[in-house]
Amino acid sequence: MRHKDIERLIQRKLDGDLSPSDSARLNKHLAQCSDCTSFYREITQTTNLVRQLHEFHPSAGFNARVLAGLGVRRRFAWSKTGIALAGGWIAALVFFCYSSFPTQILGWLTTSFPSIVRFMDKVELVGESFSQVLTPVLKNAWSNANPVIGLVFSILFVYFLGKALQKEEKCKA
Amino acid sequence: MISRKEIKALIEKAVEHDESACTKILNLYKGRIFSYVFRMVRNYHDAEDITFETFIKCFKSLASFDTSKPFTTWLFAIAHNQTMDHFRKHKITFEYLDEFHSSSDDLAKEYEKKRKIEQIDQAISQLPPLDRELIVLFHKEENTYQEISEIMNIPVTTVKTRLHRARKRLHDLVCKRPKKE
Structure with missing residues (x-):
């Protein structure tokens, strides 16, 4: 089972605002709990991969359309x-x-x-x-x-x- | 990555509707804004229309932009408002819709980076709009809580708690776990 307080620490670590003492507490727990380690690994991997999501682009004439919309010749x-x-x-x-x-x-x-x-x-x-x-x-x-x-x-x-x-x-x- | 000084110079020219400056701003940000909007509305044509309106509004109100503040936050705030207007116009409720959570897609089990990214993108599209927006703004666009709070016009604490929930929902979707809340 996953531990709620550890889950909160994992979330704060992903936020980037985990104190050194809480970080040590988290690492200590992860070394002992396989469920929390698995959750930590999965959620970190998922959020890291969000950064690499594909970028989509509007159609080719988009710039011209905006410039025309602004009245820019x-x-x-x-x-x-x-x-x-x-x-x-x-x-x-x-x-x-x-x-x-x-x-x-x-x-x-x-x-x-x-x-x-x-x-x-x-x-x-x-x-x-x-x-x-x-x-x-x-x-x-x-x-x-x-x-x-x-x-x-x-x-x-x-x-x-x-x-x-x-x-x-x-x-x- | 463009420096703050460079973007300031571009903005000064774009205020005068200088074609070259406007084009540079469009080329710099249209992909990010379009991707963000597209992930929100999940329709190419609607996304393009919203992105179009975002840039029109941006250029028209550029003179009132405070250059001491980050341009991207301001631009994303316009895109956010335009997207919300779109949701309102089409009577789409911008709240947590739990029925979205039943994923029927057969997600690939093997770990391949490309496949995984596609899988995550698919999972993001299944999230409720608010969760989707928070995930994209924080993890994809790398905005801070403060910036997201300004973009979405909600308190920082709300951003934080909702992001935690969104992140967990995304994890559950990607890892095919049923929602426990």
Whole structure:
């Protein structure tokens, strides 16, 4: 049979508030009583294993659901978009600088659509008038640095646009 | 384990409903809160709804949270109240229901840790809600008596006596002993 007073001591031991003298009393009793020892072993093992119970998780969209419930708008991943846009821009630059494809396209367009040629002539005329205003040095420098400047401006544009939009994101409660 | 300073910083940001801070808090605590609620209500969808309401309430009243106190105790108290509301709404009596004690499951006899844990989980689900809550809060979540008293809004002495009873009931269920009380 189990002893009630010892059972209380076992419970207090599991609570973590057993005095050294009571602990000694408990150990002394356990050394003599098999029923209480068996109870002590079982209840300790059970409560210890409770700590290792599995953790359950809510469904996959739980965070989004809570954030939507709060009116928190999810931020657009500007850093990733910026990298993607910059990468795309570099690829486009390389393609148009080193490939004959743009020239072929242009040739095909001018032969197939004469109206484009007339339009381009007008654009060229405006462009030439504009370029005559600029000094040759500046003109040269600009044409040489054109892709680099374009690239730098593109990256800066995407970066600052992303930053500005991030600051604008307001969380609505 | 996140430090108190880190959680304080997260709370300060989450008060402003900063998305990243809110997400971090959700990722840190949703598993624990959901597991606790799920063990109480024993229904996945109800548990998810209660957990959802808990976090909505948590974030909305975060500004009034006293950061000198433990955040988990406060969060668990919200979850506890939400669960009680659920029980009230569905007219489930939150008291000791002795009929729950007749276990008909064929519990495995051999000792295998995994099997034993499953067995204990099953036994916990057969406990009355109050016993279940105390066992989970004390032994699984490792809250102190004081913290449980704050979460459940009952005196520390009540926590202690009821936990002793709950523990014994769990032991009896796991070890297939009939209730002697």
